[in-house]
Amino acid sequence: MTLRSLSLLVSLALCTPLAAHAVEFTPQELARASALQKTLLTLDSHLDTPANFHRAGFDIQQRHDHNALSQVDYPRMVEGALDGGFWAIYTDQGDRSEAAHVHDRDAGLLRLMDIREMLAAHPDTFQLALTAADAARIKAAGKRVVYISMENASPLVDDPSLLSFYHLAGLRLLSTVHFANNEFADSATDKKGAEWKGLSPAGKALVDEAVRLGIVIDQSHASDAVFDDLLERMPVPFVLSHSSAKAIYNHPRNLDDARLKQLAKAGGVIQVNAYGGYLIDTGKTEARAQAEDALMKQLGGDYDGMTIAQGVALKQGLDALDQRYPLRKATLDDFLAHFEHILKVVGPEHAGIGLDWDGGGGLADLPDVSQLPKITAWLLRKGYSEKQIAGIWGGNLLRVMAQAQAHADKLATPKK
Numbered sequence: 001m002t003l004r005s006l007s008l009l010v011s012l013a014l015c016t017p018l019a020a021h022a023v024e025f026t027p028q029e030l031a032r033a034s035a036l037q038k039t040l041l042t043l044d045s046h047l048d049t050p051a052n053f054h055r056a057g058f059d060i061q062q063r064h065d066h067n068a069l070s071q072v073d074y075p076r077m078v079e080g081a082l083d084g085g086f087w088a089i090y091t092d093q094g095d096r097s098e099a100a101h102v103h104d105r106d107a108g109l110l111r112l113m114d115i116r117e118m119l120a121a122h123p124d125t126f127q128l129a130l131t132a133a134d135a136a137r138i139k140a141a142g143k144r145v146v147y148i149s150m151e152n153a154s155p156l157v158d159d160p161s162l163l164s165f166y167h168l169a170g171l172r173l174l175s176t177v178h179f180a181n182n183e184f185a186d187s188a189t190d191k192k193g194a195e196w197k198g199l200s201p202a203g204k205a206l207v208d209e210a211v212r213l214g215i216v217i218d219q220s221h222a223s224d225a226v227f228d229d230l231l232e233r234m235p236v237p238f239v240l241s242h243s244s245a246k247a248i249y250n251h252p253r254n255l256d257d258a259r260l261k262q263l264a265k266a267g268g269v270i271q272v273n274a275y276g277g278y279l280i281d282t283g284k285t286e287a288r289a290q291a292e293d294a295l296m297k298q299l300g301g302d303y304d305g306m307t308i309a310q311g312v313a314l315k316q317g318l319d320a321l322d323q324r325y326p327l328r329k330a331t332l333d334d335f336l337a338h339f340e341h342i343l344k345v346v347g348p349e350h351a352g353i354g355l356d357w358d359g360g361g362g363l364a365d366l367p368d369v370s371q372l373p374k375i376t377a378w379l380l381r382k383g384y385s386e387k388q389i390a391g392i393w394g395g396n397l398l399r400v401m402a403q404a405q406a407h408a409d410k411l412a413t414p415k416k
């Protein structure tokens with residue numbers, strides 16, 4: 001992870017006082033919400049937690065709260081009634097040289113191995129899920145659900161045929177691009193602007209191959225032109241694993257209402273994000289960004305190489321910076337403004353949850369996964385049915401996955 005992405009990440013791990021009007025729930029509402037979540041599948045479509053798997057001192061079976069590096073572990077998953085979700089193979093976009101392509105290839109494979117090793121080390125608590133039906137079976141066996149996703153396809157530039165290897169190893173959700181354009185697609189946030197005006201020829205071939213294998217395509221981080229290309233090209237629905245609403249906060253990572261409607265019409269799903277910088281204008285100054293960079297240097301300057309214990313020092317350092325360079329921190333209210341708007345535009349059958357945990361997500365009053373029943377309590381308060389809530393917490397996303405897999409099966413069946 002770069003210092004730039006780190007500064008985005010850590011700025012969100014701070015505690016600031018809540019606004020007076022912040023939404024609150026009674027203990028009874030939260031207990032009912034938690035009990036309901038336990039009866040249905042509660043999945044998050046974007047867990048960056050595998051970034052912690054290699055980190056010295058990190059143990060997914062242990063609680064690591066009050067730590068700027070960790071929002072997800074087994075004890076907090078149990079507390080928040082989170083059954084699991086899509087665990088990301090995230091790769092920082094390299095400079096696109098030949099050497100960078102090989103580096104990205106290796107980084108992706110290592111992150112895949114990190115996930116597989118976590119599964120191998122904890123067979124009683126976590127299990128790999130491969131089909132849409134697997135999640136319910138794994139939950140019924142008393143374990144947490146691990147679908148594997150890839151955020152940024154840069155590990156595939158060197159050799160796109162590796163996609164079939166990733167599929168064999170469990171990959172079921174694939175995004176093309178991250179903060180900057182790559183060989184497959186334009187990013188929503190590349191300062192240089194469009195390079196391909198959507199998907200590149202290699203990106204189109206990659207998407208077609210993913211469709212053939214039954215891997216779901218994830219539009220998050222890609223430009224609006226990529227969305228339009230996917231809409232035209234895809235024979236099956238696609239998703240946005242962690243994105244929010246442009247009508248509520250005009251950021252290129254968010255989706256406008258016209259495209260939200262097109263997504264729903266095509267059967268797709270948007271999983272609403274809780275990444276503060278996409279929900280609100282945090283008012284971050286250059287001075288604050290520089291102070292964060294200086295703090296990182298003080299702690300060794302290597303985000304990936306930090307120990308989990310250093311995450312506590314990082315949090316304390318950031319709390320101190322917060323006094324000197326205050327930021328507006330997104331709250332549950334800010335998230336709910338996006339969520340409510342999206343639910344209105346696409347309907348509850350086309351919305352879900354992807355809060356960007358361990359990747360910069362989380363809210364002042366929902367700092368880690370232990371607090372997830374607040375979202376369910378809000379849905380219940382708003383009158384959503386248990387069936388609709390089950391769709392939002394995973395059913396909708398799994399429906400898209402089942403469609404992708406059924407289509408791949410049909411393609412693989414020889415015509416009579």
Ligand SMILES: [Zn+2]
Pocket residue numbers: 151221242356359
């Ligand atoms: Zn992301």
